[in-house]
Amino acid sequence: MGSAGQSASTEGRRLIALSREHDRLAAEARTAAERWMIASRTERHVAGSLAPLAAAGYTFLHDRAWPGSRSRAQIDHVLIGPGGVFILDTKAWAEVTIAGGRVFRGQLDVTDDFDGLADVAYGTEAVLAELGLAPGEVHVVIVLAGRDLRPTPIGTVTVVGERNAAAFIHAHGFRLTEAQIDTVVRATMDHFPVVAECSQSVDASVREPVLAAAEPEPLFEVEDITEILLAGLRAEPIEAWMAFLHPSQARLVRREFNGPSRIRGAAGTGKTVVGLHRAAYLARARPGRVLVTSYVKTLPTVLSALMARMAPEVGRRVEFAGVHAFANRLLKTRGIAVNLKPNEADLLFKAVWREFGIGGTLEQTDPDPDYWRDELSKVIKGRGLSTFEQYANLARTGRRRALGIDQRRAVWRMFTAYEKGLRARGIHDFDDQILLAEASLRATPCTDYSAVIIDEAQDLSCAMVRMLHLLVGDAPDGLTLIGDGQQSIYPGGFTLAEAGINIAGRGVVMSTNYRNTREIVEFAAHVIEGDQFTDIEGAIQTIDGIQEVPRTGPGPRTARFSSPRAHDAALGSVVRGLDGRWGDIGVLCATNWQVRDVKAALISSGIAVMDLAEYAGLPTNVVKVGTIKRAKGLEFRHVLVARVDPRLVGTEPGDDEALAIRRRELYVGMTRARDTLWVGVCP
Template sequence: MAGESAGLEARRQRGLADAHRRQADDAERRAEQFEIAERTESETARILAPLAGIGYHLLADRRWPGSRTAQVDMVVVGRGGVFIVDTKAWREVAVHGDRITRGQEDVTDDIARLADLAYSTGAALADTGLAPNEVHAITALAGQRRMHARVASVDVLGVHDVIGHITKRGARLSASRVDEVLAALLQHFPVIGEQPDTAPQVVVPAPVLARSAPPAIAGNEGADDVHTNEAHDDELVEKLLDGVLEAPIEEWMAFLDPAQAKLVRRSFNGPARIRGAAGTGKTVVGLHRAAYLARATGSRVLFTTYIATLPAVLESLLARLAPDMVSRVDFMGVHAFSKRLLDERGIAYRVPGREARLAFDDAWNAIRASSPLRSARFTRRYWEDEVKHVIKGRGLTRFEEYADLSRVGRKHALPLETRQAVWDLYEAYATGLRKRGGTDWEDVVLMARDALRERPLDRYGAVIVDEAQDLSCAMVSMLHTLVGDRQDGLTLIGDGQQTIYPGGYTLSELGISLAGRGVVLDLNHRNTAEVLEFAKQMVADDQFVDIEGVDGVGDAVSAVTRSGSVPTVHRATSAGDHDAAMVARIRQVLRLVGTGHGDVGVLTATNQHADEVSAALRAAGLPVVSLQRYDGRTVDAVKVGTIKRAKGLEFKQVLLAHVRERLLAEQTGQPSEADRERRELDRRELYVGMTRARDGLWVGVRR
């Protein structure tokens, strides 16, 4: 037909024209997006530029590792850690639980990609010794201020809030560590367009901002003027100063040094142990390791210890350093875990109460005056500890087991006749407890252990035990049952020098072999040299059998990184004199820069003395919080409690109140083995209390 070919060609050309218009429109939209990205990223760079003036390095427009085209807007590294900053020109942003939306669009996956990048970057920097929690991901919302949300471990901030967020962490890395991390980051995040074999380009940002400002960001009309010189306004100056001031003690308690950071990621092909003297960071390594194992394996982790109040504190600390993992780690004391297991299995028991004390009263009062247990060289408390820690702590059921037991941790050798008398006391106590229908805490643990042996619990991929030396044989056996000898299953953390409970055990009794999977930490970051030297006097002649079955005098410290004032000892002439001096000391240390009420701990040997201290401080107008109620969150109140409650905790300033004079003096005369054992335990407890002090120590002595 005439004209048909021309018509076909016309339609083809129009089709091409339409396609070109669509391509042009797409290109125009992409160009607009890149222009917005250019403006928003430039805005972020301008706002963060003052960081260069206080020692931070800003790496802009770096290539996303593993991608040829994707880029990372900004990587900031300095004394406060590593911060990966991704700028978004998002409007109508809303957070719904663990999801984030932009208008009607769910953009959680974009945030999750940044979280994955931070995690992989932490792994890439592991060889530098950087702790996993020192790499942070930030989504900066262009033109926004006074906004902070957290999604998938990423901090979503208004761009004007980023600099304050970075500086508030203070100085966490040494200058040499920053240099090492920077060198690794330059390799990990190459410049866009840089070939892999090209030497990394060092970008040093100019601390002086450009005179001219780029045009306003589209869609931000009506917002605060984001192009004023942020480096000079009062708000920015205040944020920079806040970053210089010392953080509360809770921030310090999550600090890792490079050797500790490497240990966090170390893999062991069976049960392992981390030990070291006080102040070497064992607990914080365990805390970071819990988060690492939960993230790396995807399984649940149990973090447990003997001290009932410590798990809540550690859970709060983990919420600071790895909030995305806190729901995957169960923090609970050994007794709390035992109770929960029995409740879940429907196994009947009575919560231990006064029945145990009354049953032991009856058993003790029935002992004849001629019994070897009535010897003046021993006390009722000594035999009560023997039953609780040595016999029931192991779950012994036959006298023959006890007759041949080495009794690790007890100094006084017992002849067979005395052991038979102790066994009779134990049986009388057990019979009286059953008649009263009661149980003690040792029974609760043994029942839980037996329940797990009968039917294992497949809930945890790893178990971390802090202060393992304070647990009993039965407790460790129960926890070992949860994970067996699997890779990275059981991590025992502790220091035999800090054993403050009578009795003891060895891992060989439980059939647990470490087979070279033991690590010793020997660098003390916590205490000043003066505090540590003073504390070591308490355990200078102390000898003990470690849980690995080796006689020892405590692990040595290779170096102490900090120094300070010499500890103060106040020998009070009266209760009033003691309390007045204690209050004066607290008021003195509160005048130190960076020390608040919540950085001060007053520790005692007994709950009664803790109550007396609390009353004296309140009467002086000082705010007080009991360690029994302290949960690890920053609080503006002096912390008061027993030394046992303070295990695993740290304070900038420690005051030991109502210390007995005889514990500081040289021992005289010929004490019995039982008395010597008790004195060693009490002095170890003082050592534990003294080494809770980071910056300063005061000891109030009562004659």
């Protein structure tokens, strides 16, 4: 039996404890309410600051649930419009600083808080890739309420002040059409569902207060809204393929490989487009730089300009360089002297040919010294062979003429004399440059690059590919080789096995032609009909199969002329008769001297021209004139292939290696055409 007053004391202590718990819960509720009210005011204010974008064609999705999440976490705003898809999170943070690629609230590093949103963007990319939206068109933006911060990239996220957010979004310009926006909006609404109302009941013994309506807050002056809308007008519309791909291409851009991979397919299947998007995607997804390279030295310049328009945010993260330019820069950075003297090297070879070739078994086999110059450059030095035994047992992939042991000994004597002459003169040729860079990377690896993409990989030598492979090794998604053996237009060749690269299970074939019309594809295919080549994977094959060509158009035209003069006189009339802008026209020739003559003929007829050697990928309304080699990887609405050798059309392919290469070169030139093709034939 308890003492007197014990029960009353217990009840009193219980009520005191209960009141304290109520006080604690009330304090927590007040704190939570303040946070929610701040978030509400912040989101409403930011939504208001973004309102001018509605006039620019943007659709707003507010307070959406995180995809796949069962929690009440939400995405503040999702905007879909001409500039792409923008996932916005608003922050009412004070004392925010950005330094060294990190974001701080006071002394607290909050950069990793953005990882969840980056994951949401990654999943959104995958969903929208099924429609064909390129991964780079999905953006995550952190908007700092009340701040005047310029857009600052932090990993895959952009942090921007509220007053600059709308202009930043609209500055992406016009990348999607109205139809594409509608398609993306429907998919995005499904991906980001509406936040469900809270189903938890509230136990309140007091009446709910009646709240006064919030006073509207002035957000922008007329000048501010004008600046936002002008931001979009300053950005020129980009080519359709920069934002919307075929779904199979968009998926390939994001595909993960556990080692070196290869993307191949016939001309027009979009290999270079996929490579460019993949470079941007990898640059966003990982640290380190991405190198995009090619044998054609002008192609990286054009691709760099396209990347600047397509994905300016990756900017310095993607490096474009011809393979020789890259090797030269690497050696210079490492202090390795290279004394390139190509003219002196050519004179040396001619002297060696006179001594070891003329009158001997090599001249009897082929009197053209260029054939043997290519043997030394592409077959021997292109593989870095150092002993005769290596050469004696070599399959010589890509060379059609079989050589016996006596012929190979003669070649090796000429090679050793040539190498001795180079060393005696203290000079190097371009093959030495590659071999020196490869040796340097083997001795001292470079860790600057996270990925390397090789466009037109079939045009490189074995040593070039080995050198580039050393930058990334067999890392997942490290090395991507893009190309088509049918478009190999240089002598020699190699296989990936020779380069020590294994792509088993990591090869992708693109089989739909998105560039050309069916008529152009069929016409160009006749030029190389029956031609066989050894692919870099080692298989002997004919043209890569094209399963589908969706587009049709007018049939290509062939005109034959009795002389180059008659041909050039007619060329100007053909150009003037084409629809559209002169900037959509490419006039392609086999040699530089043909380019010189054709340019002069067009200029004399009053047509503005630009040499492809000077073309940097920027829009310009002049006719582009250049060699087919310089046009690799490019495309034009109208293509005129000029001064074509009659032996390349209407005759059987035969076994002549040089003629076969020239036929493939003509095929490359023809397949640069999107809509119309004209071929001028003359002796």
